Amino acid sequence: MPEYNAPLRDMRFVMDELLDMTGSYAAYGLEDATPDLVSAILEEGAKFTNQVLSPLNRTGDEEGCHIENGVVTTPKGFKEAYQAYCENGWGSMTASPEYGGQGLPSSLGLIIAEMVASANYSFSMYPGLSHGCAAAIAAHGTQEQKDLYLSKLTPGTWTGTMCLTEPHCGTDLGLVKTRAVPQADGTYKVTGTKIFISCGEHDMSENIVHLVLAKLPDAPAGTKGISLFIVPKFLPDANGEVGERNSLVCGSIEHKMGIKASATCVMNFDDATGFLIGDINKGLNCMFTMMNHARLGTGMQGLCHGEASYQSALAYAKDRLQMRSLKGPAAPEKAADPIIVHPDVRRMLLTMKAFNEGNRALAYYTASLLDQAHYASEEARADAEAQLAFLTPICKAFMTDTGLEATLLGQQVFGGHGFIREWGQEQQVRDCRIAPIYEGTNGIQALDLLGRKVLGSQGKLLKAFTKQVHLLCKEVEGNAAFGEYAKKLAQLNAQWGELTTSVGMKAMQNPEEVGAAAVDYLAFSGYVVHAYFWLKMALVAQAKLEAGSTEVDFYKGKLATQAFFYQRLLPRAQAHAEALTAGASSLMDIAVEQF
Amino acid sequence: MPEYNAPLRDMRFVMDELLDMTGSYAAYGLEDATPDLVSAILEEGAKFTNQVLSPLNRTGDEEGCHIENGVVTTPKGFKEAYQAYCENGWGSMTASPEYGGQGLPSSLGLIIAEMVASANYSFSMYPGLSHGCAAAIAAHGTQEQKDLYLSKLTPGTWTGTMCLTEPHCGTDLGLVKTRAVPQADGTYKVTGTKIFISCGEHDMSENIVHLVLAKLPDAPAGTKGISLFIVPKFLPDANGEVGERNSLVCGSIEHKMGIKASATCVMNFDDATGFLIGDINKGLNCMFTMMNHARLGTGMQGLCHGEASYQSALAYAKDRLQMRSLKGPAAPEKAADPIIVHPDVRRMLLTMKAFNEGNRALAYYTASLLDQAHYASEEARADAEAQLAFLTPICKAFMTDTGLEATLLGQQVFGGHGFIREWGQEQQVRDCRIAPIYEGTNGIQALDLLGRKVLGSQGKLLKAFTKQVHLLCKEVEGNAAFGEYAKKLAQLNAQWGELTTSVGMKAMQNPEEVGAAAVDYLAFSGYVVHAYFWLKMALVAQAKLEAGSTEVDFYKGKLATQAFFYQRLLPRAQAHAEALTAGASSLMDIAVEQF
Structure with missing residues (x-):
């Protein structure tokens, strides 16, 4: 049974040595988030996720969720684990103290969420969806709605969902058919079928607060006619406690490839009572807050599946004996050498390590922008918002594509055992496989990056980032150890701008040029972003070694991985650049009948 | 429920227009394999696989195999389908008429096997393993062994297995612990545990013939001490019929990620009676015949999973309505446009199409080399054997890596529905995932290609192929439509030789250079091989169009896919070249403790 151990050392490296997060907390006046408290939270988080959540990961996958007459049961142990999770306050860390939250910064919340999700992704979805629901209510709800729902969602007594997708529409929410009919008392009667509703029904909480996209009878067509409604499973009574059962039911749960312990529900609303949240016909805006x-x-x-898969693959590679090193026996006392002596096993492990640690740097940096957007001065906030807009689609798509690649490699390291369920590696692949699909497919993320964010800002959002890269390259260009890497990065950084201009020019003639370039453009961007963070991380590691740190292995590992990334993974950026340069004709000239 | 239809038109394109297989059959004097018979076989194969095997693919995955007291039951319908398969003679097509086979060429057998495996991969493993077993007995058995076992294996009355892997050894067969003790009567008592035995126990056939690798008590250490034994489940009686039960049992079956309808068994041999096949201590050579x-x-x-996934993805992309074309509504009468209008959906479909059809050309060409090695003149046979040695690891690794990529894309085309079991796309991914792992991991294939085949022949095997590519490029260089593509191919072809020389030189100093370069070298090779076949296919298509063919869509589709491959996939070759040029230090400098 594979076991997850939070990689505290690497987490601290990014938090403290790369980003100085606790320094920022102090600068933002977050007096509670002291270095001591942060350390204690991380230590406890590591313990909780290792001891409580990790052991339920395989069993949850094997058992899955059950449904009987609309009642969904989660796998054995999940309910108790969720109770412990809530009691320990893991779910309320970043929520407002006004509703019982601890008011800790988003970035710290993200790191705990990483531990939870790495230990047991299916479990993490239940509180994860609640957070999204609470965020939308906090941003768009009336004071009464906030008082009522946030006081229940914050401690986790109630959980929440997002109900967007319908059988005939996922990406294209303008096609939503669910109807909301206004009633004399100001409420609405909501009717329709929603599918793929994560955690739409389960046995963990007293009540489930559904946020449902629906259309008023006279709403304009398309996305401009969508409104958002709070539709609780049980209607709150006069005291804000669980009252009458609402008329909605879980019709079935999906049989899926992975994340099997997370119930994916078909939800049928049949004249269910709903409460408008935000303005009429502005529902999609409210949803974007959550998205x-x-x-x-x-x-x-x-990152989470990549990390969990790496931990198992590394342990296996050190333990499994098979063949001899080509240089002669490395462990002559044993029947064969551990497979980590073989170059190709190392190639696989290093690819995983490079992607995971690059992703961690990118993610924590992005999360620190969330703090900045929340706590910093006005100008700094606007800057953070702009960077968040730019980096979010890269995080979503590049981290999941590379994460999936990492899990596939982690499975490959195990050979035939990687295909067998009990070893856990194949579950990492199955669970990870949904990530490039949901929350906007990676193709949609790429359109968002290139079309809306980069070209939509006339390149401004891109320039803000390439300027940072440029400054780093300038700083490093004379450096004996890293000058060549900086040169490579500077070249790609310049090319990034050129590719953008070139696609932008072509797109003025033909709007399909954006769609034809987007996925390769995002991949190119992802490799450059990783290259930027890897160079920064290597500089930190080098400085520590020069300062005489005793953690020689840790920092030398960083340097070796940075070199590996530049030499063996970064060349892929050029293949993406060439592919996207082929333009729309390479995709659109072929007629449908010719496929 | 997804349905497989054999792509007869594309199969015929490769068979007839690219390779003139039936012409070869005539030249080899295979009088039975007339064009009419070949057509009839293909038509019937398409019908059988569509009507009998395809419907059992999803149900077989859902039900899986069962074990009770060592008795394994295959999913509902499999036993009957196997009976029909045998009665129709599908299993005996390529077997020798001496034992009831039809003596048809291997290449034709491969194409029928493609249909069977595309319709239902799990099913195809039962006869597939039997073929391997029969091939080893045909090559290395005594006349008596051949008479006895081939007369049962050919009609499929008995099935066969290959028992190599043990809990502590897969790749490294030198570590085999299973023992074979000689008896006074010339038989052996075989004792040991074998794992991952595909079709090791099931309810489809009267008897199961295990080929077991084991060591004699006084055998030399390592691979030079391994012998091969026939160990039947039931010992043949004096009439060659099922007799006494042998002392071997299936201890358990594995719970796997995919190919769930194929029983993967732990086989326990406990003083089981075995019969030596081939020479003592030469067992590995015998096994290589099968391998x-x-x-x-x-x-x-x-190819099979890639094709099945493509068929479903293409149908879905034409049917699913979501968003409008960026150029304006393509289907204004509908609520939205079919997603095949979107450039990125086309990018995914074209990637699948390019890989699948490139793989089909490569595979049929390789299979035609099997015919050549069997039927042609002595010199031509040697040439075929040399090419087979070179292309086999490329077929195994590149076809499965690109096939897995194709299935992942076919799943992505479906969006959220791709993750749901009933749509079948996620099963294609799960079933395909084992292919880069078993039969020698793709890492091992890469070592075989670069180390044993290319460097081991001092580049001779490579040169035989690059010469073919060179001749093609020469022929095409002046062509208005394809001259530029030929130039690109010629450049990569030259680089192939240079990379080989460069790695070869470095390997003389450091044997780890081969292992460090191998996987990227194989990928580079695969892209060049595909580029070669795509240029050839495009030339055929162009000629047909110029000759006024009425199949305009079919041939134009070939041309568009060739252009797509060169513009958007072939650039990856350069990334692999750069990666492998980094050399062993990029992988070996990092200490184990630094991971």
């Missing part, structure tokens, strides 16, 4: 946060969270899924 | 064939077959698995 940006959710997209970073989904990006994290790539 | 070369099996490796091409496993390569086919990439």
Whole structure:
């Protein structure tokens, strides 16, 4: 049974040595988030996720969820684990103290969420969806709605969902058919079928607060006619406690490839009582509040599975004996050498390590922008918002694509055992596989990056980032150890701008050029972003070694991984650049009948 | 429920227009394999696989195999389907008429095997393993063994297995612990545990013939001390019919990620009676007879899942309505446009199409080399053997890596529905995932290609192929439509030689250079091989169009896919070249403790 151990050392490296997060907390006046408290939280989080959540990961996958007459039961142990999770306050860390939250910064919340999700992704979805629901209510709800729902969602007594997708529409929410008919008392009667509703029904909480996209009878067509409604499973009574059962039911749960302990529900609303949240016909805006946060969270899924898979693969590679090193026996006392002596096993492990640690740097940096957008001065906030807009689709798509690649490699390291369920590696692949699909497919993320964010800002959002890269390269260009890497990065950074201009020019003639370039453009961007963070991390490691740190292995590992990334993974950026340069004709000239 | 339809038109394109297989059959004097018979076989194969095997693919996955007291039951319908398969003679097509086979060429057998495996991969493993077993007995058995076992294996009355792997050894067969003790009567008592035995126990056939690798008590250490034994489940009686039960039992079956309808067994041999096949201590050589064939077959698995996934994804992309074309509504009468209008959906479909059809060309070409090695003149045979040695690891690894990529894309086209079991796309991924792992991991294939085949022949095997590529490029260089593509191919072809020389030189100093370069070298090779076949296919298509063919869509589709491959996939070759040029230090400098 594989076991997850939170990689505290690497987490601290990014938090403290790369980003100085606790320094920022102090600068933001977050007096509670002292270094001591942060350390204690991380230590406790590591313990909780290792001892309580990790052991339920395999069993949860094997058992899955059950449904009987609309009642969904989660796998054995999940309910108790969720209770412990709530009692320990893990779910309320970043929530407002006004509703019982601890008011801790988002970045710290993200790191705990990483531990929870790495230990047991299916479990993490239940509180994860609640956070999104609470965030939307906090941003768009009336004071009464906030008082009522946030006081229940914050401690986790109630959980929440997002109900967007319908059988005929996922990406294209303008096609939503669910109807909301206004009633004399100001409420609405909501009727329709929603599918793929994560945690739509389960046995963990007293009540479930559904946020449902629906259309008023006279709503304009398309996305401009969508409104958002709070539709609780049980209607709150006069005291804000669980009251009458609402008329909605879970019709069935999906049989899926992975994340089997997370109930994916078909939800049938049949004249269910709903409460409008936000303005009429502005429902999609309210949902986007949740989606940006959710997209970073989904990006994290790539890191979480990649990390869990790496931990198992590394342990296996040190333990499994097979063949001799080509240089002669490395462990002559044993029947064969551990497979970590073989170059190709190392190639696989290093690819995983490079992607995971690059993703961690990217994700924590992005989460620190969430803090900045929340706590910093006005100008700094606007800057953070702009960077968040730019980096969020990269986090979502690049972290999940590379995370999936990492899990596939982690499975490959195990050979035939990687295909067998009990070893756990194949579950990492199955669970991870949904991440490039949901929360906006990675194709949609790429359109968002190139079309809306980069070209939509006339390149401004891109330039803000490439300027940072440029400054780093300038700083490093004379450096004996890293000058060549900085040169490579500077070249790609310049090319990034050129590719953007070139696609932008072509797109003025033909709007399909954006769609034809987007996925390769995002991948190119992802490799450059990773290259930027890897160079920064290597500089930190080098400085520590020069300062005489005793953690020689840790820092030398960073340097070796940075070199590996530049030499063996970064060349892929050029393949993506060439592919996207082929333009729309390479995709659109072929007629449908010619496929 | 997804349904497989054999892509007869594309199969015929490769068979007839690219390779003129039936012309070869005539030249080899295979009088039975007339064009009419070949057509009839293909038509019937398409019908059988669509009507009988395809419907059992999803149900077989859902039900899986069962074990009770060592008795394994296959999913509902499998036993009957196997009976029909045998009665129709599908299993005996390529077997010798001496034992009831039809004596048809291997290449035709491969194409029928493609249909069977695309419709239902798990099912295809039962006859697939039997073929391997029969091939080893045909090559290395005594006349008596051949008479006895081939007369049962050919009609499929008995099935066969290959028992190599043990709990502590897969790749490294030198570590085998299973013992074979000689008896006074010339038989052996075989004792040991074998794992991952595909079709090791089931309810489809009267008897199961296990080929077991084991060591004699006084055998030399390592691979030079391994012998091969026939160990039947039931010992043949005096009439060659099922007799006394042998002392071996299936201890358990594995719970796997995919190919769930194929029983993967732990086989316990406890003083089981075995019969030596081939020479003492030469067991591995005998097994290699089976393995070369099996490796091409496993390569086919990439094509089969890729093709099945493509068929479903294409149908879905034409049917699913979501968003409008960026150029304005393509289907204004509908609520939205079919997603095949979107550039990125086309990118995914074209990637699948390019890999699948490139793989089909490569595989059929390789299979035609099997015919050549069997039927042609002596010199031509040697040439075919040399090419087979070179192409087999490329088929196994590149076809399965690209096949897995294709299935992942086919799942992505479906969006959220791709993650749901009933749509079948996620099963294609799960079933395909084993292909890069078993029959020698793709890492091992890469070592075989670069180390044993290319460097081991001082580049001779490579040069035989690059010469073919060179001649093609020469022929095309002045062509208005394809001259530029030929130039690109010629450049990569030259680089192939240079990379080989460079790695070869470095390997003389450091043997780890081969292992460090191998996987990227194989990928580079695969892209060049595909580029070669795509240029050839495009030339055929162009000629047909110029000759006024009415199949305009079919041939234009070939041309568009060739252009797509060169513009958007082939650039990856350069990334692999750069990665492998980094050399062993990029992998070996990092200490184990620094991971």
